[in-house]
Amino acid sequence: MVPTLAHVQPPQDAAGTHDVTNQAPPLAPYDASEDxxxxxxxxxxxxxxxxxxxxxxxxxxxxxxxxxxxxxxxxxxxxxxxxxxxxxxxxxxxxxxxxxxxxxxxxxxxxxxxxxxxxxxxxxxxxxxxxxxxxxxxxxxxxxxxxxxxxxxxxxxxxxxxxxxxxxxxxxxxxxxxxxxxxxxxxxxxxxxxxxxxxxxxxxxxxxxxxxxxxxxxxxxxxxxxxxxxxxxxxxxxxxxxxxxxxxxxxxxxxxxxxxxxxxxxxxxxxxxxxxxxxxxxxxxxxxxxxxxxxRGVKTIIDMVNCTRLDCVMMSAALMRRTLVEAGHHTRHRRAFGARLVDQPLMRNVLADLALESEAATALTLRLAGAADRAVRGDAGEQAFRRIATAVGKYWVTKRGPAFTAEALECLGGNGYVEDSGMPRHYREAPLLSIWEGSGNVNALDVLRALGREPGTADALFAELALAAGADERLDSAVARLRRDLPGAGQAGARRLVELAALTLQGALLVRHAPAAVADAFCATRLGGDWGHSFGTLPAAAGLDTILARGLPGE
Structure with a gap:
């Protein structure tokens, strides 16, 4: 016999199978300038x-x-x-x-x-x-x-x-x-x-x-x-x-x-x-x-390349910030294992590490923009700094973008891997910025070219770093390594050199302008070696709450 089930009635108080709970609401509208x-x-x-x-x-x-x-x-x-x-x-x-x-x-x-x-x-x-x-x-x-x-x-x-x-x-x-x-x-x-x-x-x-x-x-x-x-x-x-x-x-x-x-x-x-x-x-x-x-075609068009390289840094920093905001929004509204994700120590470490990277990228981007602004108005020192620091920033910030967006996407779990979350679009975008206007090798070679042909660029770089001298031993040690390695740098070591230059520049900016907890965490991890091989490995004493309060909207 085949049951008709006509007599079966669902419980009156049962929840519908398609009721949506524990999902983050849409991020928009939000304030993209809340930074x-x-x-x-x-x-x-x-x-x-x-x-x-x-x-x-x-x-x-x-x-x-x-x-x-x-x-x-x-x-x-x-x-x-x-x-x-x-x-x-x-x-x-x-x-x-x-x-x-x-x-x-x-x-x-x-x-x-x-x-x-x-x-x-x-x-x-x-x-x-x-x-x-x-x-x-x-x-x-x-x-x-x-x-x-x-x-x-x-x-x-x-x-x-x-x-x-x-x-x-x-x-x-x-x-x-x-x-x-x-x-x-x-x-x-x-x-x-x-x-x-x-x-x-x-x-x-x-x-x-x-x-x-x-x-x-x-x-x-x-x-x-x-x-x-x-x-x-x-x-x-x-x-x-x-x-x-x-x-x-x-x-x-x-x-x-x-x-x-x-x-x-x-x-x-x-x-x-x-x-x-x-x-x-x-x-x-x-x-x-x-x-x-x-x-003189290359010399003529290089002014255009310098400007578009700055924009590559800017776009990478914007993409970092956008995906961090999305990750923070999701983790504030999503619960797992009895608590909001944003309140769980491991997730807070990931978010704080991302916020630290984002702030360093933003600070360097606008410092480069300031150098460009003053250079076009006739400041020779800023022109020399712009010449080398833009190539350094283009190399490093755009390299950090893909790893950053991947980690931010992961904060959303499977939701982040779905197209309508928007995160896959950001993830696909990130690698372009390290390729457009010269791949990593091209920019690393450009730094060597600047150092070899324009000695004033090295002077400008170290003059900028000297503004933070004595404020943090780990930063001072990194600057000393950079000064030691710079004269004999060749192609094989160019990426290592440019990475160190970028990290010292970011560290110097944060030491001078960011709260102590932010600067200390950056110098401890990016310059002092107290860091793992992925985001979310900040040391326990890194001041996560201070970093998050500064770096995450609504925190």
Whole structure:
């Protein structure tokens, strides 16, 4: 007999099988600027006047609407359209409306080229701080804003070109679409340096630049390997002119309104950074204007690289902070074994260790921004410090990002491994920042190059470290090791040297500016060796409560 079960009734007081308990509520809305270390450094580096704007932007970045834009921009990836319906070559990339919404806010808030038109001391620091809080949205659209910011000092090497383009690159108006650049209210810039046969070895480039009858105007023929944000209005490109590798300005649309030859062969299928299109453009009779002398292309475009490397550090620090906030939020609302996760000693150690790493990254990022701000205003000492410290910071902070985001993801357990938590997107993003603008080896070699060719850079580095001399024996010992190892450094030991330089810089900043418990924990672990091989191994006397009270919102 088959039972009908008609007489079986569920208990009236039974809970539904799909009732949701012990899950964290959504993080948004939250305040992305709720970061003590960031606000303190903003004032310290001369941009305290921007605090109100940074706090307003932080509230917007953590808002429900903007967080939804970020998710949609990554879910609906850009699409390449090589031809229109009639067969005409157009080489356009279509983005989801959420991408344009994010871009519009970023440009309006001065995160692209605006600081170059702002005469206030600290303008570049304010932009970096804005990037640290707006970076809580999504990373892809930070690429075109970064390249636009970085293009301005390069174009200033050609005053006639700068007179036309700089006012539009420093505009706070986002105007997408391909049309004559001079007729737009605001422009975006990109760059095309690498080629498939050379990568970071740009001197191996084969793209050829042929002079025309018009002075300073060339035609290009060749194929670039990684050119992000292909819908930008203008690009700085490296190509081989008769006298060697040179820098050129390539507009997508020419002054007469015709499309320049910019054939997008394909979009890269990338691990992360999915909202941002990275393309392989082909040049064939492409019109370009020379920027700087022939044969000095690397020296000309290096100003752009220095700026974008700072942004790699900034974006890594923003990603660390974003994932730490997510981990803290989850552990405050999730219970296990009879207590909230955040109240359990082992989890508190993990969170405190992450908070310590995040504060060190934020402090170094804004110190680098302060050096950049003062360097562009003529401070030679800060220029020398910027030259070496940006490469050091780019190497180290971006290297810490992947391990950091993995640990923060793990704080959410299986929930963190699910796409709709947002954590996988952040995790995929983290490795890019150590690759973009030179991998770890490239930056380590750049530090050696600076030390060998510009002796003033070492003096500037040790002058910065001397400001913390005598405050902590472990820091003093690490500085002594750095001073000992610096003169004979070679390629084989370059990573070890750069890592030590980064840790001493971070330690010196924390000793000078952070609470004693924070500085002591950093020096004990990162410099004194009282640390394990993963996050969450701070010594028992590390002052976890003080670190967490400073580093975790709502703690």
């Amino acid at each position: 003590v270390a960031l606000i303190e450094a903003l004032h310290r580096e001369g941009a305290g006047w921007a605090e109100e704007d940074i706090r307003r932007l932080g509230l917007r970045a953590g808002g429900t609407e903007v967080q939804e834009w970020s998710e949609l921009a990554n879910r609906h990836e850009p699409e390449l359209r090589t031809h229109d319906r009639y067969g005409h070559r157009i080489d356009e990339v279509e983005f989801h409306p959420s991408w344009h919404r994010l871009m519009r806010v970023a440009v309006a808030e001065g995160l692209a080229g605006a600081p170059w038109a702002d005469g206030r001391p600290g303008a570049h620091v304010a932009r970096t701080a804005g990037g640290l809080v707006w970076g809580h949205t999504e990373a892809g659209h930070g690429c075109p804003t970064s390249m636009t910011y970085a293009a301005v000092p390069v174009l200033r090497r050609e005053p006639e070109l700068a007179a036309v383009y700089e006012p539009l690159l420093t505009s706070r108006v986002y105007e997408p679409g391909l049309t004559v650049p001079s007729g737009k209210r605001g422009l975006l810039a990109g760059m095309g340096m690498t080629e498939k046969q050379g990568g970071s070895d740009v001197r191996a480039n084969t793209t050829a630049a042929t002079p025309t009858a018009e002075p300073g105007v060339y035609t290009l023929r060749g194929h670039k390997w990684f050119t992000s944000a292909p819908m930008s209005d203008v690009f700085l490109v490296l190509a081989q002119a008769p006298d060697g590798l040179s820098c050129f300005l390539v507009p997508r649309v020419l002054p007469d309104g015709s499309r320049n030859v910019f054939r997008v062969q394909r979009l890269k299928d990338k691990l992360g950074n999915r909202s941002n299109a990275s393309a392989e453009p082909e040049f064939d009779g492409t019109v370009a204007w020379r920027v700087g002398p022939e044969g």
